[in-house]
Amino acid sequence: MSDNNTNGSSTPKIILPEVEINLFTPKKPTTATIAENYICTDDSSPNVIRHITIDLSGSGMEGIFRSGQSIGILPPGENEKGKPHKLRLYSVSSPSKGENGQPYLVSTTVKRANEEVDGVFYTGVCSNYLSNLKPGDSLMITGPSGKRFLLPENSEEFNYVFFATGTGVAPFRGMIMELIEAGHQGQIVLVFGCPYRTDLLYREYFEDLDSCHPNVHYLKMTSREDRRENGSKKYVQTAIEDYSELLSPILGANNTLVYLCGMKGMQTGIYEQLAKQGFLDYLNLRGDLEDKDPTEWTWEELKTQVKPSERTFEEVY
Numbered sequence: 273m274s275d276n277n278t279n280g281s282s283t284p285k286i287i288l289p290e291v292e293i294n295l296f297t298p299k300k301p302t303t304a305t306i307a308e309n310y311i312c313t314d315d316s317s318p319n320v321i322r323h324i325t326i327d328l329s330g331s332g333m334e335g336i337f338r339s340g341q342s343i344g345i346l347p348p349g350e351n352e353k354g355k356p357h358k359l360r361l362y363s364v365s366s367p368s369k370g371e372n373g374q375p376y377l378v379s380t381t382v383k384r385a386n387e388e389v390d391g392v393f394y395t396g397v398c399s400n401y402l403s404n405l406k407p408g409d410s411l412m413i414t415g416p417s418g419k420r421f422l423l424p425e426n427s428e429e430f431n432y433v434f435f436a437t438g439t440g441v442a443p444f445r446g447m448i449m450e451l452i453e454a455g456h457q458g459q460i461v462l463v464f465g466c467p468y469r470t471d472l473l474y475r476e477y478f479e480d481l482d483s484c485h486p487n488v489h490y491l492k493m494t495s496r497e498d499r500r501e502n503g504s505k506k507y508v509q510t511a512i513e514d515y516s517e518l519l520s521p522i523l524g525a526n527n528t529l530v531y532l533c534g535m536k537g538m539q540t541g542i543y544e545q546l547a548k549q550g551f552l553d554y555l556n557l558r559g560d561l562e563d564k565d566p567t568e569w570t571w572e573e574l575k576t577q578v579k580p581s582e583r584t585f586e587e588v589y
């Protein structure tokens with residue numbers, strides 16, 4: 273089996289920071305206040321997503337959230353069984369120093385989870401609650417949550433390929449802001465997938481970075497609007513082939529880390545493409561897959577026997 277990791281040197285040690293987790297729990301939450309809440313997709317997008325900033329002043333969590341971690345939100349009210357609504361997690365989209373460099377401000381990126389099933393329209397409890405909050409409103413929060421999906425402490429030693437679908441871009445907004453502020457010299461690629469161009473989150477920010485920083489690359493994969501050269505749809509995983517001139521040398525370098533965040537299931541297509549292109553160092557293979565050519569792996573094998581390696585960070589929901 274061919275392995276496309278070419279440069280011969282070994283991967284630098286990935287030193288993950290020690291982070292605080294679960295300072296506040298559903299049984300012992302704390303209170304914070306909404307600072308701002310605005311739409312961060314195009315006005316014409318039907319998939320309204322909001323950028324929500326929470327003021328942590330007095331909560332006991334000021335300056336604690338790291339990009340990549342999540343904040344827990346406890347929506348008020350009860351479920352159909354008369355029990356209090358359960359906690360929902362939302363990725364931090366601000367950098368570790370806080371939104372606008374303010375340690376008491378933490379942001380997240382929220383999509384209203386509404387869907388129609390067999391003609392019945394369902395609305396998500398917490399995402400709608402959060403989306404409807406106004407500046408000054410208070411809310412119950414928990415966290416921080418998550419201790420692996422983080423930038424390494426020695427972040428300057430790596431290149432990054434970030435794959436995001438929808439609100440999965442949230443942690444990468446914070447991480448990329450942090451890398452840029454630190455004057456990162458390595459390569460940073462954000463591959464963002466969504467149905468339409470109007471759904472491109474924080475589009476202006478990423479487009480500006482792409483045009484101002486030669487080492488930052490923003491690849492937009494809009495599945496229902498743009499087409500690949502062969503006429504098929506563009507997805508996050510097709511970027512590995514579609515932009516191979518850019519991505520192959522980066523993925524082939526031994527100091528590159530891959531992060532993926534967003535819709536559950538997105539990882540399977542990405543792992544399939546990584547394997548097919550020979551980037552096996554990003555994967556841990558179970559069972560007898562090592563002896564089989566990646567082009568022969570079944571979808572079931574991909575889903576159950578291919579796991580992220582130490583160089584791959586995955587958060588899907």
Ligand SMILES: Cc1cc2nc3c(=O)[nH]c(=O)nc-3n(C[C@H](O)[C@H](O)[C@H](O)COP(=O)(O)OP(=O)(O)OC[C@H]3O[C@@H](n4cnc5c(N)ncnc54)[C@H](O)[C@@H]3O)c2cc1C
Pocket residue numbers: 342360361362363364380381382383384385386387389394395396397398399400439440442587588589
């Ligand atoms: C680590 C992590 C990070 C996350 N980060 C983010 C983030 O940054 N941004 C974000 O938007 N989300 C994020 N999520 C998802 C988030 O936690 C919630 O799961 C999401 O907002 C939906 O919660 P809800 O309360 O709105 O919907 P729920 O009330 O939990 O409903 C879930 C879905 O089921 C549908 N539904 C409700 N009732 C029925 C029914 N009877 N039959 C069929 N369908 C029904 C709803 O319309 C909705 O689509 C993250 C999740 C995890 C685990």
